[in-house]
Amino acid sequence: QSALTQPHSVSGSPGQSVTISCTGTTSDVGAYNHVSWYRQLPGKAPKLMIYDVNKRPSGVPDRFSGSKSGNTASLTISGLQAEDEADYYCCSYAGNYTYVFGTGTKVTV
Amino acid sequence: QVQLVESGGGVVQPGRSLRLSCTVSGFTFSDYAMHWVRQAPGKGLEWVAVISYDGSNKYYADSVKGRFTISRDNSENTLYLQMNSLRAEDTAVHYCARVSGMALGHWGQGTLVTVSS
Numbered sequence: 001q002s003a004l005t006q007p008h009s010v011s012g013s014p015g016q017s018v019t020i021s022c023t024g025t026t027s028d029v030g031a032y033n034h035v036s037w038y039r040q041l042p043g044k045a046p047k048l049m050i051y052d053v054n055k056r057p058s059g060v061p062d063r064f065s066g067s068k069s070g071n072t073a074s075l076t077i078s079g080l081q082a083e084d085e086a087d088y089y090c091c092s093y094a095g096n097y098t099y100v101f102g103t104g105t106k107v108t109v
Numbered sequence: 110q111v112q113l114v115e116s117g118g119g120v121v122q123p124g125r126s127l128r129l130s131c132t133v134s135g136f137t138f139s140d141y142a143m144h145w146v147r148q149a150p151g152k153g154l155e156w157v158a159v160i161s162y163d164g165s166n167k168y169y170a171d172s173v174k175g176r177f178t179i180s181r182d183n184s185e186n187t188l189y190l191q192m193n194s195l196r197a198e199d200t201a202v203h204y205c206a207r208v209s210g211m212a213l214g215h216w217g218q219g220t221l222v223t224v225s226s
Contacts, residue, residue: 038154048215
C-alpha cells in the first residue's frame with residue numbers, strides 16, 4: 001500500500017494549462033479504471049473533481065479533465081484561474097475494497 | 110443535501126483508545142459503503158478503512174490493521190471508528206466519506222485526533 005507518486009508542486013499563469021501526474025503500479029492505477037482526483041483548500045475537506053479516470057461530477061467545470069496511460073494517471077486544468085490554487089490528490093482503487101492516495105500536489109496560480 | 114458530521118476526536122495518551130463517530134443525513138445510509146480517511150498535520154491523505162453498506166465486509170490499511178475497527182449502525186445513520194493502541198503517528202484529522210460509485214463523493218469536515226503524553 002505505497003502512496004501513488006505525484007509532483008510536489010506545479011504552477012501556471014492565469015489562462016494557462018497545468019497537468020499533474022499520478023504514478024502507481026500494475027496493482028492499482030494500471031489495474032483499474034477507478035482513479036479519482038480531489039481538490040483540497042487549506043483547512044477544508046477534500047472535494048471530488050474527477051472519478052473513473054475521466055468523468056466529472058455534476059458542478060465541476062469542464063476545465064478539469066483526466067486521463068490514464070499504463071500506470072500513470074493525469075489531471076489537466078485548462079484555463080487556469082486563481083480559485084484553482086489548492087492541493088490536489090489522486091486516488092486509485094487497489095483491489096479487495098482498498099484504496100491508495102497520491103502524495104499530493106500543490107497548484108500555484 | 111448530503112451531510113456527514115464527525116465527532117469524538119481529542120487528545121489521548123499513547124496506548125489508549127478512542128472512538129470516532131460520523132453521523133449522516135440527506136441520503137439512505139444503508140445503501141452506501143463508507144470510508145475513513147485521515148490526514149496527519151501538514152501531510153497528505155491516507156486511506157484508513159472501508160465498510161460495506163450492510164457492515165458485512167470491512168477492510169483496513171496495513172498501518173491500522175489489528176488496532177482499528179470500522180463499524181456502522183444503519184438504524185442510527187452512524188459510522189464508527191474504534192481506535193485502540195493509539196500511537197503518535199495516528200495523530201491526524203480523520204474524515205468519513207461516502208462512496209459515489211468507486212470514488213469518495215462526499216466528505217465530512219473531519220475531527221482531529223492528537224496522540225500525545
